[in-house]
Amino acid sequence: MAVDALDARILRLMLEQPRTSVREYARILGVARGTVQARLDRLEREGVVTGFGPRLSAAALGHPVLAFVHIEVTQGHLDDVGDRLAAVPEIVEVFSTTGEGDLLTRCVARDNTHLEDVVQKIIRMPGVVRTRTEVAMRERVAHRMLPLVESVGRQAAPGRTG
Structure with a gap:
């Protein structure tokens, strides 16, 4: 477009x-x-x-811990695991990826103990082979689209105005 x-x-x-x-x-x-x-x-x-x-703040909703959980999935079970992950409220995003894992999730938790519970729930899912968790320390660049919009706007031909 x-x-x-x-x-x-x-x-x-x-x-x-x-x-x-x-x-x-x-x-x-x-x-x-x-x-x-x-x-x-x-x-x-x-x-x-x-x-x-x-846009809602998970931290303000009582879930200040942010982690990225990489999930390796048994071949042929990607859709099944994706469906199960969607049922976990603390998992706010899931992406299929290339590289070492098959899925990357963004998870939120109340504290580290709660995060461990969420990760254990993932590990117990049929089709999950292993996980690797990375806890975010601090957000350095918040989700943003304005710089991209400005870049696209600079590259675009002038639009009609009427």
């Missing part, structure tokens, strides 16, 4: 001011409200915008 300069400006506003209305985005950008709405609809339909909603 091609993102042009106007799309990039809209996405930047959405990231910087997520609670602002489409009407206000249009005013800030100096384009018609219908133009902004049509662009947003297209960006959502084409999968650039994947959702709207708050």
